[in-house]
Amino acid sequence: MTKITIKKENNNLKNLDLLRSIAIVLVVISHIPIKFPYFLPHEQLGLLGVMIFFVHTSFVLMKSLNRINYTKKFELFFKFYIQRIFRIYPLSIFAVLIFFTISYHFLNFFNLKDFLSNIFLIQNITQSSSNPPPLWSLPYEVQMYLFLPLIFFFTRNNIKKIITLYIFTLIVVLIFKIVDKNKFYYDLIHFFPCFLTGVVSYAFFRKNNKKISIMYLIIYLLISIMLFPFLFTKNIPENLLGTIFCLPLGLLISFTQEIKFKMINSITKNIAKYSYCIYLFHPLAIKIFIDWQIKIWFKIPIIMTAIVVFCYIIYNLIEKPAIKLGKKLSYNL
Numbered sequence: 001m002t003k004i005t006i007k008k009e010n011n012n013l014k015n016l017d018l019l020r021s022i023a024i025v026l027v028v029i030s031h032i033p034i035k036f037p038y039f040l041p042h043e044q045l046g047l048l049g050v051m052i053f054f055v056h057t058s059f060v061l062m063k064s065l066n067r068i069n070y071t072k073k074f075e076l077f078f079k080f081y082i083q084r085i086f087r088i089y090p091l092s093i094f095a096v097l098i099f100f101t102i103s104y105h106f107l108n109f110f111n112l113k114d115f116l117s118n119i120f121l122i123q124n125i126t127q128s129s130s131n132p133p134p135l136w137s138l139p140y141e142v143q144m145y146l147f148l149p150l151i152f153f154f155t156r157n158n159i160k161k162i163i164t165l166y167i168f169t170l171i172v173v174l175i176f177k178i179v180d181k182n183k184f185y186y187d188l189i190h191f192f193p194c195f196l197t198g199v200v201s202y203a204f205f206r207k208n209n210k211k212i213s214i215m216y217l218i219i220y221l222l223i224s225i226m227l228f229p230f231l232f233t234k235n236i237p238e239n240l241l242g243t244i245f246c247l248p249l250g251l252l253i254s255f256t257q258e259i260k261f262k263m264i265n266s267i268t269k270n271i272a273k274y275s276y277c278i279y280l281f282h283p284l285a286i287k288i289f290i291d292w293q294i295k296i297w298f299k300i301p302i303i304m305t306a307i308v309v310f311c312y313i314i315y316n317l318i319e320k321p322a323i324k325l326g327k328k329l330s331y332n333l
Helices: 013-031 042-067 073-107 112-120 133-145 148-155 159-179 184-189 192-207 214-232 238-255 262-273 275-289 296-331
Strands: none
Touching (some): 013 042, 013 214, 013 238, 013 262, 042 148, 042 192, 042 214, 073 112, 073 148, 073 275, 073 296, 133 192, 133 275, 148 159, 148 192, 159 184, 159 192, 192 238, 214 238, 275 296
């Protein structure tokens, strides 16, 4: 059988780097004890950052699936899953080992169920706590990986099919919200609309040639940063808020021009490069330096420097080699 080759497309990486950079900055800010106005609970900015990650991730992975050459469908599945396993698990396992070791050293406490749940990224299934805390979002992401190749084959970037799937998913999530008394199954799927927004976004991105100014995307992100924490205090369900904010975000990604400021592009490219490591390990840097007896505004540069140095080392020792190995194994299939 002839190997299927996918045509090249514009990577649009600059906008995606900007989006990923904003997401990780929001997550880090949410964990630094800075005093904000009472009506702007900055802790919830981390949740907004995670939802931006969800949209970004599914968009990028649809692009990745579209680039994979394969002769049979199962080949695409294997290549995709191998790449994702080596992209996610080596660094997350290292983080779990570090944080559980620290917890055991200082608290003399070890929970095998929590440990194994964090190693395999199934905390939402086993109802276990996450250590490091930001690891809570990874099970949702990993479980979404199971469906993305199926979505890719089902929709084939067909906008009508994707929108139908998106609406169907919203209805299913709503039904589970109403009928699932223990909220277990609802919890497993309640972020699916956020992920599917990235799929919708990618479909429109491939069809659309006319682009609007990047400023529309930037302005929308600024408005979201101001409104999201405030609305969260009104007891609106987090996935409903995510759906409300993520869908316009996904569409704006599809229709905006690439950002053309070279300095910003250079900064966001590097932040995006190390963002996964920053996401997992920034709580450690904050914990180490936050108790210093100096003003918070002096602590922040120290914390940021520690995060940058540590993540640079970990990226080159663990994350980068694991990514290369995953790609090499998938290409040799």
